[in-house]
Amino acid sequence: MKSTLVFLAQGFEEMEAIIVIDVLRRAGVTVTTVATGLERLVTGSHNLTLLADKLLSELHQPASNHFDLVVLPGGQPGTNHLRDHPQVKAWVTHQAQAGKLVAAICAAPLALAAAGLLPGKTFTSHPSVRASLQSQPDSTYLEQRVVVDGNLITSRSPGTAFEFALILTELLAGKEKASELAEAMLVQIN
Amino acid sequence: MKSTLVFLAQGFEEMEAIIVIDVLRRAGVTVTTVATGLERLVTGSHNLTLLADKLLSELHQPASNHFDLVVLPGGQPGTNHLRDHPQVKAWVTHQAQAGKLVAAICAAPLALAAAGLLPGKTFTSHPSVRASLQSQPDSTYLEQRVVVDGNLITSRSPGTAFEFALILTELLAGKEKASELAEAMLVQIN
Numbered sequence: 263m264k265s266t267l268v269f270l271a272q273g274f275e276e277m278e279a280i281i282v283i284d285v286l287r288r289a290g291v292t293v294t295t296v297a298t299g300l301e302r303l304v305t306g307s308h309n310l311t312l313l314a315d316k317l318l319s320e321l322h323q324p325a326s327n328h329f330d331l332v333v334l335p336g337g338q339p340g341t342n343h344l345r346d347h348p349q350v351k352a353w354v355t356h357q358a359q360a361g362k363l364v365a366a367i368c369a370a371p372l373a374l375a376a377a378g379l380l381p382g383k384t385f386t387s388h389p390s391v392r393a394s395l396q397s398q399p400d401s402t403y404l405e406q407r408v409v410v411d412g413n414l415i416t417s418r419s420p421g422t423a424f425e426f427a428l429i430l431t432e433l434l435a436g437k438e439k440a441s442e443l444a445e446a447m448l449v450q451i452n
Numbered sequence: 453m454k455s456t457l458v459f460l461a462q463g464f465e466e467m468e469a470i471i472v473i474d475v476l477r478r479a480g481v482t483v484t485t486v487a488t489g490l491e492r493l494v495t496g497s498h499n500l501t502l503l504a505d506k507l508l509s510e511l512h513q514p515a516s517n518h519f520d521l522v523v524l525p526g527g528q529p530g531t532n533h534l535r536d537h538p539q540v541k542a543w544v545t546h547q548a549q550a551g552k553l554v555a556a557i558c559a560a561p562l563a564l565a566a567a568g569l570l571p572g573k574t575f576t577s578h579p580s581v582r583a584s585l586q587s588q589p590d591s592t593y594l595e596q597r598v599v600v601d602g603n604l605i606t607s608r609s610p611g612t613a614f615e616f617a618l619i620l621t622e623l624l625a626g627k628e629k630a631s632e633l634a635e636a637m638l639v640q641i642n
Binding site: 275276277280281283284285287288295303306308309310311312313407418419420421422424444446447448449450 | 467473475477478638639
């Protein structure tokens with residue numbers, strides 16, 4: 263059984279988080295949502311409040327945890343909270359060093375930049391934060407809806423969240439499962 | 453300021469509810485989420501728990517309320533709960549009689565059928581519940597991603613939820629606002 267950790271910080275983008283969580287659960291992946299603040303109830307950037315499964319402080323250290331994938335939803339101020347959170351930084355750094363999957367959508371690649379994960383990588387982001395990300399050394403910025411570079415997966419916006427979730431499904435549960443879900447959910451991909 | 457009521461019953465489909473709520477809030481529409489059960493915390497069909505703004509029992513009677521749009525997300529057993537709830541039935545019936553907008557996605561047209569709103573109408577639903585809906589007198593079932601027939605708007609699945617939300621945006625906030633949001637969110641519509 264594959265496992266995924268999704269960080270929820272105050273001001274996260276609700277569609278980006280929930281499409282990923284819901285689609286991965288449909289694929290049979292165990293998804294754990296963790297609140298990065300002091301409470302399990304976390305309010306997103308469009309005033310929807312979600313009850314996270316756990317507090318980040320309740321998890322063990324990254325080194326003793328084994329998630330196949332860690333996901334950073336976008337939205338503001340959610341992205342800034344993820345970027346500035348020492349434990350989130352430690353998690354994504356450890357995850358990347360272990361060669362496991364790290365995924366970020368919309369503005370959230372800013373948090374990957376702060377953790378030092380983007381130099382030398384090919385990635386995308388929401389167009390509005392492109393300028394802040396272009397100074398990453400030896401990196402290539404693509405205007406693609408989803409970009410996969412090794413264990414790093416990035417995407418752009420709520421409107422690309424289904425494609426993002428389906429690529430993550432493909433990586434964790436196979437191409438056949440991803441196609442089956444896309445068809446069952448009537449997702450159109452060009 | 454336009455207003456929308458979204459019903460949340462245990463087992464609602466999270467993406468269908470949240471895409472509509474989030475997109476309409478981006479459009480400047482006041483969206484109120486109401487839990488149809490006894491608690492404001494409502495768990496969806498993929499184990500995501502959302503805190504609703506209000507309990508349905510806290511709202512006044514439909515006749516004294518003025519929402520421009522009422523939305524029924526799909527999912528199971530959420531749809532069955534909506535279908536069997538006398539107050540939900542009263543709300544959608546009143547809403548339709550007042551000539552205001554009623555929208556349902558996925559399996560939720562079953563709840564509209566139970567409220568007697570489908571005879572003589574053109575509509576769609578999730579393919580899996582088509583057979584249960586085809587006996588509606590004088591009705592026309594379309595295999596379209598979103599169907600608008602007067603004040604009745606229906607759609608099919610999580611994968612059609614962005615198109616559904618954008619049509620609702622168009623009806624409440626205009627075509628220009630809907631286009632602007634589709635572009636900002638990078639939604640691709642064929």
